[in-house]
Amino acid sequence: MNAFLQRLVGAVGRAAVVTAPADMAPHLQDWRGRYRGAALAVVRPASTDEVAAVVRICAEEGVPIVPQGGNTGLCGGATPLADGRSVVVSLSRMNRIRSVDADNAALCVEAGCTLAEVQAAASAVGRFFPLSLASEGSCQIGGNLSTNAGGVQVLRYGNARDLALGLEVVLPDGRVWDGLRALRKDNTGYDLKHLFIGAEGTLGIITAAVLKLFPAPDQSRIAWAAVPDAAAAVALLGRLREDCGDRITAFEIIGREALELVLRHIPGARPPLPDSGPWAVLIEAADRLRGGALEDAFDGALADAVAAGVARDVVVAGTLAQARALWSLRDNISEAQRIEGISIKHDISVPVSRIPAFLEQADAALRAVWPDVRIVAFGHIGDGNLHYNLSKSAAQDNPEFIASTPRVNAIVHDLVVRLGGSISAEHGLGQLKRDEIRRYKSAVELDMMMAVKRAFDPRGLMNPGKVIGFDKD
Amino acid sequence: MNAFLQRLVGAVGRAAVVTAPADMAPHLQDWRGRYRGAALAVVRPASTDEVAAVVRICAEEGVPIVPQGGNTGLCGGATPLADGRSVVVSLSRMNRIRSVDADNAALCVEAGCTLAEVQAAASAVGRFFPLSLASEGSCQIGGNLSTNAGGVQVLRYGNARDLALGLEVVLPDGRVWDGLRALRKDNTGYDLKHLFIGAEGTLGIITAAVLKLFPAPDQSRIAWAAVPDAAAAVALLGRLREDCGDRITAFEIIGREALELVLRHIPGARPPLPDSGPWAVLIEAADRLRGGALEDAFDGALADAVAAGVARDVVVAGTLAQARALWSLRDNISEAQRIEGISIKHDISVPVSRIPAFLEQADAALRAVWPDVRIVAFGHIGDGNLHYNLSKSAAQDNPEFIASTPRVNAIVHDLVVRLGGSISAEHGLGQLKRDEIRRYKSAVELDMMMAVKRAFDPRGLMNPGKVIGFDKD
Structure with missing residues (x-):
């Protein structure tokens, strides 16, 4: 073990410095097996102080750092490069719920908590943390924030970015920024947390966060609607908002080919309507209201949409099992594609x-x-x-x-x-779109991103080769 | 007229370069008369290109710039310093609604639109822009964004920051950043717009913005409740959220002394209850739901709160006039204080x-x-x-x-x-808290803010002497 690794062992203990190839392997490639890298070690600090110590040592030795959460990303952002010069810093041991404050509708969690653990901590005090993704059992909240994760509740609650009140970040020089505010309003200068959210670990390591909670819905309606075309889907969304306000929490479109793949490859999948046609939408409305009238408003809006020809046919889930079956058609599209x-x-x-x-x-x-x-x-x-x-x-x-x-x-x-759109809506850039994005961002915007990067990580040690690369300036 | 002013005239026309003392005067002090400054000129560009030209000239000549919107701020952020070295750039002529997209629930407006004009443009297409402040008839959306304005709907809809999808900004070197995206999801690198929101004009000039719209509420309930103490007020908020979810849009506390000042000084103000006691809360719930049950849920929750002793007494507005009367008690507190x-x-x-x-x-x-x-x-x-x-x-x-x-x-x-709080929740720092804030921010955070400032405005020409000063490093 060389002097550098010895220093890491001194900071976090022997067991937390992983160098055996078999133990490192799961950290050196993404879960889909698209990206494979190499590293000097995988380090597993258990506290913010340990993360800071590791980063300080790496800064002193000029060793690049790849922060890693649940390693469920889709763009290779958490996989080290092939040069083997870097250290992977896994946050998975930092998995404490630090505090929950139901009256302030906020909780403070460490970066290594899985999204499901965060959701459960909110539920335990009768509150709701709305971020929801297919990988929620294994993805970690630090990664969710670093990639500004999206998912199926964004329509109503926003992306991960919109759910963060405060952050704790270890900066590239090893200093700790305590930005763990649990405030709805704080106008005392630049809002620095937004720099780190979505930065994919290129400006520092998020070690903890204060997150917003919401009143937990106590009723929901799930429907599957066949629509004649995509324009009708957009019109249907407009009608539902007219009748149900912003309690529409999910509005997912599924093309004919996507549905057919699921019906072909996923055991137990059944067509929700005799003919879903070229396009279907899965709609979820949720609410919390005593004596609530969600059912009448939602079902009425859908019936009117059918009468108006905006939807061809509709089925509303009458039981929890039916609701799950409808959602599983949507949730299994990626898996069906993988099989195909x-x-x-x-x-x-x-x-x-x-x-x-x-x-x-x-x-x-x-x-x-x-x-x-x-x-x-x-x-x-x-x-x-x-x-x-x-x-x-x-x-x-x-x-x-x-x-x-x-x-x-x-x-x-x-x-x-x-059309004024984005080539990466919710997955980030990672390695996958690092070069592609440079074709589309304006020179001004690339310059601005470079300026931020240089301001925080002038030596380029944080997650090199990700986002826009940063070394091509 | 000196050579510098001649250059400005060349860029924006004679009429848009104001130098007569009487015409400049309203721009050189804040509306409360607390801050008074001096300037070389007040420039009134009519387009983004003109703003860019002005900024370029100022950059070349080393002249500081003070961006100014409706000049309704409370901390002197839009008032030039007394040294008279700077130019005030007023955005008031940039007041076009560039586009409204009801289906995308977004609109694009120039910085000089008043908040009321933005609200009206949303209403015109059946949508709702929720930001609402006492000064909405004269404050401008560019200033609202630059100060991350709060107001009375934050509980449900967030601060100005949370309502922005995209920005157009003239950078300190005169280049234009076109970040006018109208997207709910865009994960392609650092979210640069959040740097400018709340920066009080110290990093660039916001010239236009894409803003989020919401379904317009079609029903609301307003109540005034007397509560025994502040803890009961917090408990009441919790109960209301249990019963009404997050359709509680405003929850304002009014202490006995505040109410008494309004009753003493504001003509027509009447006590809403025989005895409001030490603390009262003004509550607004709003919703859009066909056949909606807001009234039952809201009134029921309040009745239960009285039965449980969380509220001592409650009155719910039965007419629009009563609702306005309750809100005016709250809205007139500042005015009553001014008179006192x-x-x-x-x-x-x-x-x-x-x-x-x-x-x-x-x-x-x-x-x-x-x-x-x-x-x-x-x-x-x-x-x-x-x-x-x-x-x-x-x-x-x-x-x-x-x-x-x-x-x-x-x-x-x-x-x-x-207690983990902020010394400026919604008004910003401006000149008022520029020095005070340095006592409370950590050295790490001040360093981070300085690093951002240096990255974007290395010569310190954008709104000098504001926020944390930035010249004291």
Whole structure:
């Protein structure tokens, strides 16, 4: 063990400095196996002071740091580069709920708590933490904040960013910023927490956070509606908001191909309607109101939408089991796609009003080049966020198609940007879109990001090679 | 007219460069007359390009810039310093609504639109822009964003910061950052807009913004409740959230002294209850739900609170006129105070759960020194934000008391910070708290703010002497 590793052992103890290849392996690649890296060690500090000690040592020795949470990211942001020069700092041992304050509707948690643990701590005091993702059992709140995670409740409650009141961050020089405020209002200068949220660990390591809680809904309605086209889906969302205000908590679109993949590959999946047609939407409304009238308003709005032709057919879940079955159709799309085979995936957003234009124009542009392209489109249309995934149905044709990823990306992403959208709505940039994003950001904005990076991490030791790279200036 | 002013005239036209003392005067002091400054000129650009041209000229000539919106701030943030070296850039001619997108629930407005104009543009398409302040007829949205304005709807909708989707900013070197995204989800690197929101013009000039809209409430209930103490007020908020979820949009506390000042000085003001006791709360609930049951849930929750002793007595407004009368009691507190005479004001926040402790401990600490101090306490208790204002009732004693402002501030602010609070909840720092804040921010946080300032405005030309000063490093 070299002198550097000895110093780390001195800071966090022998057991917390992992160097055995088998033990390091799960930390050196992402869970989908797309990115594989190398590292000097995986360090597992148990406290903010230990994180700070590790960062100080790395700063002194000029060793890059890759912060890692649950390692469930989709863009390789938590995977070290292949050069093997860095240390992975895993936050998983920092998993205490530090405090819960029901009257202030806030709780303070360490970065290594899983999202499910945070949700449970809120529930335990009769409150609700709305962030919800497929990986909530294993993703960690520090990672959720570092990537500004989205998910299915954004329509009503916002992204991870909107749920944070305060942060504790270990800065690249090892100093600790205690920004753990539990305040709804604090106008005393620059709001520094927003720099670290969504920065994917390139400006420091989030070690703890104060999060907002909400009144827990005590009633919900789940429906599946077939709509004639994407414009009708947007119109349906508008009608539901007219009748139900902002208690619409999820509004997910599912294209025909996406539903068919789920019905084909997921055991027990059943069609919710005899014919869902080209597009269906999964809708959730939730509320807390004594003697609440959610059911009447929601069901009435849907019936009116059918009468008006905005929806072709609707089923409302009458039992919890039916509600779960509807959600599982949506939740299993990614898994069904994985079983079907590889595809070219996009996580894009445009203004909600431009979703129909995007779908129409992207479809036309892609089919002009690949007439038999299979388009699996689904996602959080209420947020303007689509997962837009492309493949060839015939397995033998697909590798050739996958090889044309750059051309496909150019078509999709150019259109997205022309419509005022984003090429990474909720997954971040990581390694996956590090180069792609530089084609789309203005020079001014890249300069501004570089200026922030230099201000906080002038030596470029925090998560190098991620986000926009930062070394290409 | 000197060469510098000639250059400005070349950029924006003669009429837009104001140098006559009488025309400049309203721009050189704040509306309360607390701060008075001097300037080389007041420039009134009409477009982003003109703002950029002005900033470029000032950068080349090394002339500091003071951005100014409606000039309704309370901390002197928009008033130039007395040295007369700077140029005031008024955004008031940039007052176009650039676009409204009802389906995307967003609109794009220029910085000089008044808050009331923004609200009206949202209403015109059946949507709701929730930011609401006493000065909404004259304050401008650029100033609201630059100071991260709060107000009475924060409990439900958040501060100005939470309502912005995108910004356009002229940077200190005159370049324009087009960050006018109308997206609910965009995870492509650092969220730069949050740097400018709340920065009080020290990092650049906000020239336009994309703002979030909401479904417009179609029903509301307003109530006035007398509560035995501040702890009961917090408990009442908890009960209301249990029964009505987060449709409680305002929850304002009014101390006995505050109510008495309004009843004494404001013509037509009447006591809402025979005896409001030491503390009253003004509560607003709002909703949009067809066939909505807001009334039953809200009134039922209040009746139960009275039965449980959490509230002593309650009146619910039965007509719009009654609702307005209740709100006007709250809205006129500042005016009633102004009529009564000068006081030492505080705009503080603590976690909601610590409001009772703050009131009790601050009261005790102040009365220990000044047994006859008059405490006028009121504000947005639902956000943990109190306006806590102190004076002596006897007019002849008051000047002496006012002279002890530093000692009073130290008692109040030390306690606030000990309770995890903020010494400026919603008004910002400006000139008023520029020095005070340096006593309370950690060295790490001051360093971080300096690093951001240096990264964006290395020559310190943007609104010098505001926020933390920035020249004292």
